[in-house]
Amino acid sequence: MTSNLKWKAVSILIVVLISVYGIIGAPTSWTAVKQNFADRIKLGLDLQGGTHLILQVQTQEAVGLETDQVLDHLKSDLSDKGIHPDNISKLSDTQILVHNLPTDQAGAFRDVVSENFTDWDVAPAPNEASGYVLTMRPSSIAAIDQQTMDQSVETINRRIDALGLTEPTVAPYGRGDNEIIVELPGESDPNHAKDVIQAGGQLELTKVEGDQSYPSEAQALAALGGVLPAGSELVPGDSGTSNPTQPGGESWYVVDRVPVVTGRDLRHATAEPSTENPGFFEVAFTLSTDAARRFGPFTEQNVGHQMATILDHKVIIAATIENRIEDSGRITGQFGEQRANDLALELNAGALPASIKYLEERTVGPSLGADSIRHGVQASLVSLIVVLLFMVMYYRLSGVNAVVALLLNLVILLAALGYFGAVLTLPGIAGVILTIGMGVDSNVLIFERIREELRAAKAPVSAVDLGFKRAFLTIIDTHVTTVVSALFLGVFGTGPVRGFAVTLIIGLLANLFTSVYVSRVIFDWHLAKMPRQAELSI
Amino acid sequence: MEFFKQVDIDWMGKTKYFVALSLSLLIIGGIAWARKGLYYGIDFKGGTLVSVRFAGPPPIDKIRQGLTQQGLGDSEIQQISDIGDANTNEVVIGLQENGQGEEALDAGKTTILNALHSTLGTGDPSKQDFNSVSVAALADQLTRKDPLSLGTTGVDKYTQLAKQLTDYRDHDLRGVVSDLGQLQSAGASPAVISALRDTYSASDYAVINVEIVGPKVGAQLRKQAIVVTLYALGGMLIYIALRFSGGGLLHLSAGSGSFFLWKWVDFVIFGAAAVLAVFHDVLITLGLFSLLHFEISLTVIAALLTLVGYSMNDTIVIFDRIRENLRLMRRETFASIVNRSINQTLSRTILTSGLTFLTVLVLFLMGGQVLRSFSFALVVGIMVGTYSSFGIAAPLVVAWSHWRGQGASQTGTAAGDKSRRS
Numbered sequence: 001m002t003s004n005l006k007w008k009a010v011s012i013l014i015v016v017l018i019s020v021y022g023i024i025g026a027p028t029s030w031t032a033v034k035q036n037f038a039d040r041i042k043l044g045l046d047l048q049g050g051t052h053l054i055l056q057v058q059t060q061e062a063v064g065l066e067t068d069q070v071l072d073h074l075k076s077d078l079s080d081k082g083i084h085p086d087n088i089s090k091l092s093d094t095q096i097l098v099h100n101l102p103t104d105q106a107g108a109f110r111d112v113v114s115e116n117f118t119d120w121d122v123a124p125a126p127n128e129a130s131g132y133v134l135t136m137r138p139s140s141i142a143a144i145d146q147q148t149m150d151q152s153v154e155t156i157n158r159r160i161d162a163l164g165l166t167e168p169t170v171a172p173y174g175r176g177d178n179e180i181i182v183e184l185p186g187e188s189d190p191n192h193a194k195d196v197i198q199a200g201g202q203l204e205l206t207k208v209e210g211d212q213s214y215p216s217e218a219q220a221l222a223a224l225g226g227v228l229p230a231g232s233e234l235v236p237g238d239s240g241t242s243n244p245t246q247p248g249g250e251s252w253y254v255v256d257r258v259p260v261v262t263g264r265d266l267r268h269a270t271a272e273p274s275t276e277n278p279g280f281f282e283v284a285f286t287l288s289t290d291a292a293r294r295f296g297p298f299t300e301q302n303v304g305h306q307m308a309t310i311l312d313h314k315v316i317i318a319a320t321i322e323n324r325i326e327d328s329g330r331i332t333g334q335f336g337e338q339r340a341n342d343l344a345l346e347l348n349a350g351a352l353p354a355s356i357k358y359l360e361e362r363t364v365g366p367s368l369g370a371d372s373i374r375h376g377v378q379a380s381l382v383s384l385i386v387v388l389l390f391m392v393m394y395y396r397l398s399g400v401n402a403v404v405a406l407l408l409n410l411v412i413l414l415a416a417l418g419y420f421g422a423v424l425t426l427p428g429i430a431g432v433i434l435t436i437g438m439g440v441d442s443n444v445l446i447f448e449r450i451r452e453e454l455r456a457a458k459a460p461v462s463a464v465d466l467g468f469k470r471a472f473l474t475i476i477d478t479h480v481t482t483v484v485s486a487l488f489l490g491v492f493g494t495g496p497v498r499g500f501a502v503t504l505i506i507g508l509l510a511n512l513f514t515s516v517y518v519s520r521v522i523f524d525w526h527l528a529k530m531p532r533q534a535e536l537s538i
Numbered sequence: 539m540e541f542f543k544q545v546d547i548d549w550m551g552k553t554k555y556f557v558a559l560s561l562s563l564l565i566i567g568g569i570a571w572a573r574k575g576l577y578y579g580i581d582f583k584g585g586t587l588v589s590v591r592f593a594g595p596p597p598i599d600k601i602r603q604g605l606t607q608q609g610l611g612d613s614e615i616q617q618i619s620d621i622g623d624a625n626t627n628e629v630v631i632g633l634q635e636n637g638q639g640e641e642a643l644d645a646g647k648t649t650i651l652n653a654l655h656s657t658l659g660t661g662d663p664s665k666q667d668f669n670s671v672s673v674a675a676l677a678d679q680l681t682r683k684d685p686l687s688l689g690t691t692g693v694d695k696y697t698q699l700a701k702q703l704t705d706y707r708d709h710d711l712r713g714v715v716s717d718l719g720q721l722q723s724a725g726a727s728p729a730v731i732s733a734l735r736d737t738y739s740a741s742d743y744a745v746i747n748v749e750i751v752g753p754k755v756g757a758q759l760r761k762q763a764i765v766v767t768l769y770a771l772g773g774m775l776i777y778i779a780l781r782f783s784g785g786g787l788l789h790l791s792a793g794s795g796s797f798f799l800w801k802w803v804d805f806v807i808f809g810a811a812a813v814l815a816v817f818h819d820v821l822i823t824l825g826l827f828s829l830l831h832f833e834i835s836l837t838v839i840a841a842l843l844t845l846v847g848y849s850m851n852d853t854i855v856i857f858d859r860i861r862e863n864l865r866l867m868r869r870e871t872f873a874s875i876v877n878r879s880i881n882q883t884l885s886r887t888i889l890t891s892g893l894t895f896l897t898v899l900v901l902f903l904m905g906g907q908v909l910r911s912f913s914f915a916l917v918v919g920i921m922v923g924t925y926s927s928f929g930i931a932a933p934l935v936v937a938w939s940h941w942r943g944q945g946a947s948q949t950g951t952a953a954g955d956k957s958r959r960s
Contacts, residue, residue: 046908054755174758186673188670189670190748357752358750359751359755360755363745364746365713365747366670367669367714367746369708371708371712371713375906375908379900379905379909387893387897394889426837426908427837427912430841430905430912430913434844434897436897437894437897437898440890440894441890444893448885477781478855481778481854482847482850482851484777485770485771485774485847486843488769492762492769493839497839500837500844
């Protein structure tokens, strides 16, 4: 054996060892082998059962909210500067209309906008002599979208974590449609997961105007003379938990629109058994220092007045403030233990910044997954065995060479899946089977070429050399074209298609190594050992 | 062993038969396509799909009755039969997307499950369905109930027991535990079973798969599939055009008065022929899908792209040989060089196609329901793809060179001259 060949053999051995280690680690027992294998080769949802959700974050809501806030700012900024348009209103989620601005104030108005509202473009309003339209810049819209998406992913992640599943996935999905993919292995009840994801958790503590509730929306309006006081809104009471004056009846509250404390100001919330209401639970919370600095003076000023605890736009309870509260408080209501726990969880996880819509839901039961594995593995093994037997029968000793190359190809493929942390899905198994097909093709191409050269009366050594050289060009061409199409699948495809593409690409790259490099080394080694005049077994 | 030693078939002389064959396949598929359309799966059309497995033969009438009672009389019930296993006892209930948005889809699933439960359910509705419980949840429940009085040390034991029970359910009973008493054979003691009865109910069916795809996603995926396929074809065209720049190989542009576009086609003729052949394969396969009412799902798109790869593969092997032979054989006509190249690679073509065909046939027969459409696309695709490389792609290049080179022999000579010079 030449030293060159020796080094090649060593390099192959190293690849084999790394691959085997990648699949089963360095096991000490048969159970450890199985355990390591299960740990390293991750199965997709379709093979192990679980729930897969795709949801869309309605980011335009967050954009609309930003516009609302800017509108408020603009109003106060303008009136500070003595600029008084007839009206300022929201035209759409991204547009504000400033109606009928006195012409002599136009310059001052533009100054205010360009100074304080840099994310907005000003243009004269259409169909209006002296009005203006402010439009949010696309870059700011994109920034809000992005921020909303990030927050949503984070919040959903925290909520899903509370489910205690092994390795859930929450990640942005697709390209730019504000979609999130949630994959929950082993969870076969999607409704539970959806409840947890969608749970509100939007908490607001705010002042109750007039310190009373009304039995209906109409009566509330009538009591106020038909118009809501500026800066206030009507919020219904939650009939389940608040304690309306009329049992079973509705209750409505007029509250301050700007809450003094929101869910974001919470540092921590926990569920505890209620001291006043035996058998019920309440949620105790602590506030951030910043919020406590606001909450203290607020409660002090409003001692004797009512404050409403609003959760997801429903008043849970409105209670009279007894004395100054600094940084801690309680949400009392007629909560059961489960509800109080969920509420604490929701408050800790924070609210979703915008609502979500489900676009896709797939649940694979555990037995179907087990079925699919069995079918997939059986089919792969049967086809592998058939192909290997054929290769040995048809190409005799050289066929054994092909068998080694094919098996090594599969070992490298599995190891790569483990190292990259890619999951094996059903289409992935199909990709493995197609890799077997391509591997066979490469071997057949080479062997047929060697046979042709032998027929042309070449000596075994040069026949092998020429066979590999000539077939190599073709193999490169076929592999590159398939990899090109698989790349497109991997980049532009989603879900199952991508799993397929990933295994196919890895398999093809491994195949270039095994059927060209490894196979060649085995041939050379065999040729070096066999007598000069002997025939090649092919 | 050797199947083919020396073959000498005049492939190009049979072009008219190939054209006839391809045309008739395309026309048959086209008629089916035009009349019945493509049978899109839920991935592409949106809707709700609930797969249910029964302990015995599915009571289709009762299911239909239950669905009608819930106002879902128009839902589609499809009984699944497996070639490898006639008694799959599976039913897929499909609900068309009814244009009422995402909420309607979710409601559809709930209604289907209610319908099943009201007509077939035997268990207590307030209890959890044992057939859908996961190992982790079961282990958790057992540990909490502690029917074997193991105390805090029981976690490992119960986890193992839970695994045992779910394995028994999923493998031995194929997912359907009709009665919790059956678990006795899996090593559950009476105490364990009675503890399970407190929390779980069992029925004669198990919901094994639920898929809900919103209408927007469906449309999006359909568009994406087409775009991806076209990109992949474009990528291949470019690669092959670069590797086999036909103009240079065939010396075609020697003809006078060349129109600019033709020169450009000269350059990409090999790539264009390969892509056209692959297009032909995809169309024929889709036609067969329409004719035989096989469903087009996301995985079928993966299969179609694989067949694109395979067909391309076969074509490239032949083109590679043509390129090589153009340099070696000087006096022969282009058509005979192509014939020779196909004959030389014939044994490889048949071996590889045969073996891959065998592989996907195994997949088709044994791969189970989920891979059925996928493997069908490949079974068809490999046959058509192999045929199209010598029946469509090669003749296309020959026909082009005839038309452009005004006589094939000059073409061959021209190419030969070039290689002699270089």
